[in-house]
Amino acid sequence: MSELQYHGFSFLSGKRNEGSQWIAPVNLEESIRQSILMILLTERGERPMFPEFGSSLRSFIFRKNDAALHAEIKTHLFETLATLEPRVSIEAIDVVSDSERKERVKIQITYRIEETGVQQSIAFPMSLME
Numbered sequence: 373m374s375e376l377q378y379h380g381f382s383f384l385s386g387k388r389n390e391g392s393q394w395i396a397p398v399n400l401e402e403s404i405r406q407s408i409l410m411i412l413l414t415e416r417g418e419r420p421m422f423p424e425f426g427s428s429l430r431s432f433i434f435r436k437n438d439a440a441l442h443a444e445i446k447t448h449l450f451e452t453l454a455t456l457e458p459r460v461s462i463e464a465i466d467v468v469s470d471s472e473r474k475e476r477v478k479i480q481i482t483y484r485i486e487e488t489g490v491q492q493s494i495a496f497p498m499s500l501m502e
Contacts, residue, residue: 404459411456427452442467459486475501
């Protein structure tokens with residue numbers, strides 16, 4: 373079986389002061405942050421030419437917000453990110469109930485960029501009621 377390789381391209385776009393469009397490549401840290409968010413927001417099977425890309429976070433919607441669910445989400449994300457984003461090592465994933473909205477969980481992913489050793493984190497709220 374061949375090893376999965378990363379073939380993504382990340383760009384930042386916007387407008388210059390005079391109003392013309394511009395596109396510029398982003399740095400490694402931003403590229404990885406964008407990739408992780410794309411993995412989280414893409415449902416597995418959604419991309420016809422790359423059906424194994426993405427997570428299955430939507431499968432957790434309408435489930436009871438408890439410790440068992442938090443553990444399942446955490447395990448799922450560890451496995452998914454380890455497979456799909458080889459440029460990082462996952463150091464921690466915390467899943468907790470949102471104290472203000474009981475139908476939402478807060479996901480905190482802490483990772484280390486393999487190439488530079490820099491530690492980063494992403495906070496991702498997820499509603500359990502679509």
